[in-house]
Amino acid sequence: MKIVVIGGSGLIGGKVVNHLRARGHEAIAASPSSGVNTLTGEGLAEALKGAQVVVDVANSPSFEDKAVLEFFETSGRNLFAAEVQAGIAHHVALSVVGTDRLAQQSGYFRGKVAQEKLIRESGVPYTIVQSTQFFEFVSAIAHSGAEGDTVRLSPAYIQPIASDDVALAVTDYALGAPLNGVVEIAGPQRMRLAELVQRYLASTGDPRKAVEDAHARYFGAELHDDTLVPGANARVGVVDFDAWFSQQRAVPR
Numbered sequence: 001m002k003i004v005v006i007g008g009s010g011l012i013g014g015k016v017v018n019h020l021r022a023r024g025h026e027a028i029a030a031s032p033s034s035g036v037n038t039l040t041g042e043g044l045a046e047a048l049k050g051a052q053v054v055v056d057v058a059n060s061p062s063f064e065d066k067a068v069l070e071f072f073e074t075s076g077r078n079l080f081a082a083e084v085q086a087g088i089a090h091h092v093a094l095s096v097v098g099t100d101r102l103a104q105q106s107g108y109f110r111g112k113v114a115q116e117k118l119i120r121e122s123g124v125p126y127t128i129v130q131s132t133q134f135f136e137f138v139s140a141i142a143h144s145g146a147e148g149d150t151v152r153l154s155p156a157y158i159q160p161i162a163s164d165d166v167a168l169a170v171t172d173y174a175l176g177a178p179l180n181g182v183v184e185i186a187g188p189q190r191m192r193l194a195e196l197v198q199r200y201l202a203s204t205g206d207p208r209k210a211v212e213d214a215h216a217r218y219f220g221a222e223l224h225d226d227t228l229v230p231g232a233n234a235r236v237g238v239v240d241f242d243a244w245f246s247q248q249r250a251v252p253r
């Protein structure tokens with residue numbers, strides 16, 4: 001199949017392109033760096049010509065509330081206009097577990113809700129893959145709660161997943177039939193946010209301490225115990241914290 005990966009130069013996109021090619025498909029990495037821009041529509045029609053599947057793993061370059069909403073709304077409109085024109089048979093998009101629960105208080109998640117709504121209303125058969133937080137995102141979580149020598153975090157649970165497991169799952173769903181619904185994916189271990197960040201800080205030799213604070217917000221949102229974790233039917237990856245961390249140390253950056 002010809003499969004266009006929007007955001008194909010990104011963390012997940014690059015891995016998905018490699019998996020698809022390894023399985024014998026023609027995978028096109030489409031993003032501004034290769035002349036395809038969903039915000040302006042540049043290069044979209046050309047990239048989608050003759051394609052059967054579109055995988056959307058792009059992300060907004062700015063996380064500012066208005067910019068994120070604008071990114072997902074405008075990109076979604078341009079993308080689906082081009083997909084309908086090209087007769088795309090399956091649209092697969094990566095979203096976040098708990099998006100609906102987080103949207104009331106967080107601008108980023110209002111953007112993701114808008115993205116998911118456009119997908120459902122597009123008329124293109126689709127699969128929305130909602131993932132938990134990537135291990136690769138833990139340093140950003142630590143940074144967001146940093147206050148001097150401590151990192152203040154909600155006592156909520158998190159079930160982080162490695163980007164390798166995310167990319168494998170997205171590849172499998174892209175090669176499967178459209179589900180016209182949402183599937184959830186997560187990592188193999190559930191733990192408290194502070195426990196995860198403490199392990200990360202200790203492993204990287206960072207002397208700061210992660211502490212629980214019932215009022216600490218997560219990118220603007222107040223969390224309940226289960227806000228960030230998936231339901232019972234999630235696809236669960238194999239890479240845990242230790243495996244992920246040792247892999248990071250093995251790969252020179």
Ligand SMILES: NC(=O)c1ccc[n+]([C@@H]2O[C@H](COP(=O)([O-])OP(=O)(O)OC[C@H]3O[C@@H](n4cnc5c(N)ncnc54)[C@H](OP(=O)(O)O)[C@@H]3O)[C@@H](O)[C@H]2O)c1
Pocket residue numbers: 006007008009010011012013030031032033034036037038039040057058059060061094095096097130131132133134135137
């Ligand atoms: N971080 C997490 O923990 C987490 C958890 C669950 C789900 N997700 C979702 O995972 C998705 C991918 O995240 P990621 O970390 O892999 O992203 P990333 O590494 O930041 O890559 C973003 C990609 O989006 C592309 N892009 C930016 N502007 C674009 C535009 N105007 N048109 C087309 N493509 C554009 C970039 O292309 P260039 O390189 O050419 O600029 C790049 O390929 C996001 O939708 C995010 O919501 C993330």
